[in-house]
Amino acid sequence: MPHVEVLPNSASVSAPGWTYVVDTGYDPSKAPINPKDRKRAAARTQGRRGDNELTARQQTAIARRIAELDRDNDPKQQIAIPGKNVPAKTANARRIIQSARQIKHWLDEEEALAQLAPAPRTAATSSRAPPSRKLSTVPPTPAETTPGPTSGFMTPLPREDIDPLLSIEKTMAPPLSESELDALLSAPPLSYAESFATLPAGGPPQRQFCDNCGYWGKIKCLKCGARICGLECKDAHESTRCLKWA
């Protein structure tokens, strides 16, 4: 009987599927450079993806997860109103009561309406272009277009006898001008999407947690990029939440 032995070749190298990666930030020397690939070269000039930036797949997964966490009602389950059904008093009321729209439909419609109609022209905003509907970083305040503090009807008279070191005038805020206040109070409400706090660029990096146990996420899953804390959690992660096949 001939002796059969499995010879090692390149295809049978056992890959564990994970590795400890020291997180030292971006090393340009390790970046794969293919001078022939113009598309990728063009993309690289706009900046390589940072360590905290995510792939499209991860971003979709996160957006979906947040939407799921923020959901009020489960569209799949229907709970009927108990008791007898009293008809609505007017046709208008009937239409509103029978409407089956969810909040996302209303918010979308509001967004669409705002784009159709020009921004309401108030005295404070008339000199500005209508605000863009995109989530801007900081919405312009009406204070920008109003003139500075008007003549100093409230500023205290200069007093020669007060020691300049003891003067509190410097530490006092400048008085509020009437026009500035009016502009602030008469500003129209923001749309729902515009009202959210934003994350300024250049803040501290996002904290990373283990996908399974919630401890610091020290290593990345090589298959999907999620963070895990160790071997035990890696096994649990792969059997439940790994995005590789999602």
Add this chain to the structure above:
Amino acid sequence: MPPKGSRKSASSLPTQTLVLDNGAYTLKSGLVPAGSSNLAYDGCTVTPNCIARSSRDKRTYVSSELSKCADFGELAFRRPVEKGFIVNWEAEKAIWEHEFLDSKAKEGLRCDPRETNLLLTEKPNCPSLLQKNCDEIVFEQFEFARYYRCVGPTLNAYHPAQPNSLSSLPQECLLIIDTSYSDTTILPLYSGQLIQSALRRLTVGGKLLTNYLKELSSLRHYNMMEETYLLNEIKEAVSFVAPSAQQFGQNLERTWKGRLGDKRNLDPTIVLDYVLPDYEQSIHGYARPHDPAKSRMRRGLQPLQGPREDLLPLGNERFAVPELLFHPTDIGIQENGLPEAIMQSVGLLPEALKVGMLANVVVVGGNSLIPGFMERLESDLRALVPAEYYLNISRAEDPVKHTWLGAARLASQPELLKEVLVDKAEYDERGSGWLARKFAGGDTK
């Protein structure tokens, strides 16, 4: 038919006002007679704003009927309010009718809408189409005599600044942090008026925290995705906010199980076991210090002993869940934490207002009841506020009912109320478009 003038004068007689803070999670409601002077939190009734259906006993519970429910397992909820706005009027109408109009309604709340004013609160930045629907239902379906709708937290300005103050004018500068079920909003108020352009909102609210805890527990222990009620109860019982970001990291170390081959003991001062209710002997669970032997038993590493009970171990979930209010980026929400968002909002105001706002910060809403929340918010905010500014931040005595009480103070003053209320006859004549402009403070010509 009597002449029109006589009817007008009859309807302007002071009557009672139904003050209704229509939250996504609970309705805060109470009838306030005009001119009443002894207003207190006791006048407010808190009822769930939902219709719940149990798949076990096949019963449907409307709002306050939920207190009769004995089995909260797999209870499904239908909430008429989504993201803070009344969306589903079919359910909201059923709840209002059950609570205020029905013959079985609670004595202090039952009223005839035709002889009652309605003071209704809403969340800021409400889509105008939903506001229009709301106005139409109030006048056409419920037929309230007179009605005023406004952004709820702004009414907190009607609380007297000093306990003995007799002034009925709203406070001049007030920064309200409303951390509620649907979201967290930051509202700078000047003389009771909202500065709309400086309003800021965070996605994180009580609902998101409960759902996050539900997701974590389901991933790590049992599948509890249908147990929203139970997880909300657990969240209220055990969660706490770490005193600082550094302390958060230390707590995380102390609740870590360790690596393979390097097992660590869990800190018994943080890790708890929550004994889950079985809905046969008990309807509410309770927390007790973690017992490692019990969790070994659960995993079959040790023979079972003692009474049979289901335990949910809670380690870093206790403080990592409310931490989302301070670090929404922990789960990838691209927003600032609450202290930074407050500074973002205040930064849009002129210097003089900034000083006034930071000296009068009041926190309302149920999330502020999480232990450690106020301490953390104050210390984080103090670190961001310039050193020469005075920072005074406090939690309302009862953060859930505080907005209602502010609204009740407005409702108890006939001369203030008369200016804002709209008559049904006037609505019938001029329509909902006019009403929407009036409530938005625009020109009503």
